[in-house]
Amino acid sequence: MLDDFLTRAMLAGLGTALAAAPLGCFVVWRRMAYFSDATSHSAILGIAFALAFNVSPAFGALATAFLMALAIGSLTGRRLTGDTALGVLAHGALAAGLVAAALLPIPAISLESLLFGDILTVSRTDLAVIWGGAVVILALLAARWTALLTATLDPDLARASGIDPDRTELVLTVTLALTVAIAIEVVGVLLIGALLVIPAAAARPLARTPEAMAGIAAVIGAASALGGLQIAAWQDTPAGPTIVCTALALFALSRVKMTLT
C-alpha cells in the first residue's frame, strides 16, 4: 500500500497535520505566530549545514529550530512581546539560510522544495520520521497539557499550583522544533506557520473548551491535508500551498458560521 506515492503523501500530510494542530492552539493562545515563523525559517540554515557535513537534513533542521526557539525564548522573555526582535530573527534566519545554502559546498538543492515542501516525494523513511515525531509531539503535549494551560493563563497562578512555567514552556520549544523538522517535507519552511495557526484559528469559533479546540483543529488540519492533496492531484497545483489554501477555505467557513450564529 505504501508503494503508491499519493498514499505516502496523504499519510505524511495526515501525521503532520495531527501533530501540528494542538501545538498550533498554543501558538494562537500565546501569540507565538511570529515565534513559530522564526523557528521554522531557521531550519534552512540547519539543512544547509547538515548537507555540508553529511548528516540527515531532518536532524539539521531539528537542531537549528531548537536552538532558534531556545534563543528567542530567552531573548524576548516569556511573554514574547518583542515583535520587532522576532521580525528581525524570522527574516534574518531565512536570508542567512538561503545564503549559506549557496555558499556551502553542497550538491545543488531545490530551493523550491525547501521553501514549499515536496510531499509527493516522501519516502518510507520520511514517513517513519514524520509519524515517530508526531507521536512524540502529541505525547509531550498530552503529558503536560494542564500545566501548559495553567501557565498560558497566568504564570504566577501556575507557580502557586506548584508548576514551573519555564520548564513547562520548554515543552513548547521542543515540540515546535520537532514540528518544524517533520513538516518541512510536507509544506516547506514558509508554510509551517500556516499549518500551525490556520487550523487552530478555524477551530476557535466552534469550541467552548481548550480540549475541544485542539480536537477540532486536528480534524480541520487532517481534512485540509487530505483534501488539499486530492485537489492538488486533480488540478496539478503545488501540494503544500494547496493544503494551506484548503485550510484557509475551512477557516473562512468557520468565520461565516460564527457570524451567522
Place this chain on the structure above:
Amino acid sequence: MSLISAERLTVRRDGRVALHHVSLAIEPGEIVTIVGPNGSGKTTLLKALIGAEVPSEGRIVRQPGLSIGYVPQGLRPDATLPMTVKRFLSLPARRSKAELNSALEHAGAADLADRQLADLSGGQTQRVLLARALLGAPQLLLLDEPTTGLDQPGSAAFYRRLEAVRNETGCAVLLVSHELHVVMSASDRVICLNGHVCCEGRPDAVASAPEYRALFGTGTGGALALYRHEHDHSHDHAAE
C-alpha cells in the same frame, strides 16, 4: 506556629533591591493587609511567599503541609482561548462537581459556572479567581490587589465577601492593596510597606502612625468613615 512567616527577606529585582529585610508572620484566621505606594514591593512580597520570586537573603518558613489559595492581580485570558469557568476551576487538578459548586457558592460566582472566562467583567473575574483559590480548602488566601478595576461599592462588597469566607472557613487572608480606606477597616492587622516594613498594627493605629502619614498623607480618614458607614447598612451588593 504561624502559617507562614518571612524572616529578614531581601529580594533583588532587575538589579535593584525591591524588598529589604522584611519580616512578617501570618497567624491562623487573621486578615492582614499590606498597603504601600506603587513600586513599594507589595506584589514582589506576595510572589516571594508563593515561591515565584527567589529571595537573595532571608527565608520563608511555611507550616508543614500548608495549603495556599492564590488570587492573582486580575486575569487577562486571550480571547482565542476558549475556557469555561468550570474548566478553569479544574486547572491544573480535576475537581469534583461538589467541590466546584461549593467554591463557586462561597465566592458568589455560582451563576458563572458555564460562562466563558474571556467574557467576564472585572468583578466577575475576581469572584471566579476567588472561587479557584478556595478549592482545596486553603488555610491561607493570598490576594494581589483583588479589587483593581472595581468601583467602590464593588470593592466593599468583595472585602465583605472575604470576611464572610474567613468567618465560615477559618482561613487566614493576606492581601495587598493600595485602596487603603476600603481595605483597612476589614483587616485585623495592617502592614505598611515601602521596600521595608514602615509600620504595622491595628488599622486605626497604622492610619495615625507618622510613617504611614508620611507615605499617604492624611486624606484617607474620611474615606475610612465612608466604608464604615456602608458597613452599617445592609445594601444588596450582589449585583456589583
